[in-house]
Amino acid sequence: MNTALNELEHLSLGVMAQVLLHSQALPLQAWRTAEHINQALGTAARHAWVVRRWLAALTRAGLLHEEGKRLGWQVPPDDPQVGELPRLYATLGFPDSMARLHTQVIECLPDLLRDQFTLTHLLMLGGDPVKVMGTYQHNHFTAAINQALGARARQVSAAAGPLQVLELGGGAGCTTATVLTALQEREKDYRFTDISSLFTSAAQRQFRLEPGMQFGLLDLNRRFSDQGIAPRSQDLVIAGNALHNARDLPDCLGQIRTSLRDGGALLFSESIADNPAMLTFMHLLLSPPADAPLRAGDEAFMAVDAWRQALQVAGFELLEVWPDAGEPLAAAGQRLFQARGV
Known part of the structure; x- marks a missing residue:
């Protein structure tokens, strides 16, 4: 079970890296501050803390390196294998809907961070909002x-x-x-x-x-x-x-x-x-x-x-x-x- 948890965390770090790279918020070979990264990504002010927590997690994992207040890639990240989410979540005891919801959120992460729509709105589209909100507690x-x-x-x-x-x-x-x-x-x-x-x-x-x-x-x-x-x-x-x-x-x-x-x-x-x-x-x-x-x-x-x-x-x-x-x-x-x- 803990092996699946580690795989899920590794996959999620890859998702963070993919968003930063594909949006050009933090390109390879570039060095930028957290504030610059959020500006380049177009992050809404209320979600800026999330991106800063991403940067901290990627740094702890050795994917980013920090010099002063600037961050750059230390190791080129692997592409996240999002297709593995159903297997991983099933191993951890989550219902099938958890993998589907997480996949949908990953696809929309840049827009969610920019507040073009909210996670609550996206989750509501998944059906009964109480059941949807409780999905992540079933594990x-x-x-x-x-x-x-x-x-x-x-x-x-x-x-x-x-x-x-x-x-x-x-x-x-x-x-x-x-x-x-x-x-x-x-x-x-x-x-x-x-x-x-x-x-x-x-x-x-x-x-x-x-x-x-x-x-x-x-x-x-x-x-x-x-x-x-x-x-x-x-x-x-x-x-x-x-x-x-x-x-x-x-x-x-x-x-x-x-x-x-x-x-x-x-x-x-x-x-x-x-x-x-x-x-x-x-x-x-x-x-x-x-x-x-x-x-x-x-x-x-x-x-x-x-x-x-x-x-x-x-x-x-x-x-x-x-x-x-x-x-x-x-x-x-x-x-x-x-x-x-x-």
Whole structure:
């Protein structure tokens, strides 16, 4: 499985190189700054961070060489074998549609970076938007993370009465389904939330027969108590690959801590590093809207030590990070974090 992951990353680096070469944003034998490359490519300001992350990934892989602020090709890149995507994604446990979607995005990458149309628009053309948006969560790595999250959720005790559960950024409901299975024998009040009614409505259709379920909108960037979440009301807060969407993470973690009782549990999954494949695909969704402020920095994800520090400042004790760096599942760059409010 990790061999396929490495092949996918290598292929995706080739896609980045192909875009830069074919657009003449960074020709062979040329030396250019990241700013010049984005200008030559015609990148929209909100997506400029994506191209800079490409350049960082290509440099780490030894394909680019940096002198001062200028970059040039160190090794002529191989042409990406895009036709291998179906085999690679199947090996990693993704549905067939993942390879088709990624292939379509690769074909349109220059136009997407220039904001001639958006990735959201392209994904919507693929059918049911909730199913399409959830496609990339259906894989062996994320399934293992969700199973581990569900197992730890089962161990959380209620302060009194039913277990009070708040899910943040529930999205397509992949984490939800696993946690509900883990808690099926427990009496619970489970509140599924997302910033989009598209996802809360879909979740209500999917999980409406589950006892104790509630559904509602919640914006990670607003005070939780203004959105119906009373202070110290929750035994467990979960978030599957959602917290990186917070514009002010310290404030968001503070809101989560306020919503939890003392000793309450926070379980969340996050990527801890860039993924070259997703940098040519779903990470375009992490760019801010066209009318919003630009990203404060290029790093979309935080390393484990940065999470540990952020959690401690917000009033949490980090109990566990899974899997360990040496385990095969760690290769995908996803981690499960278990923390307790102190």
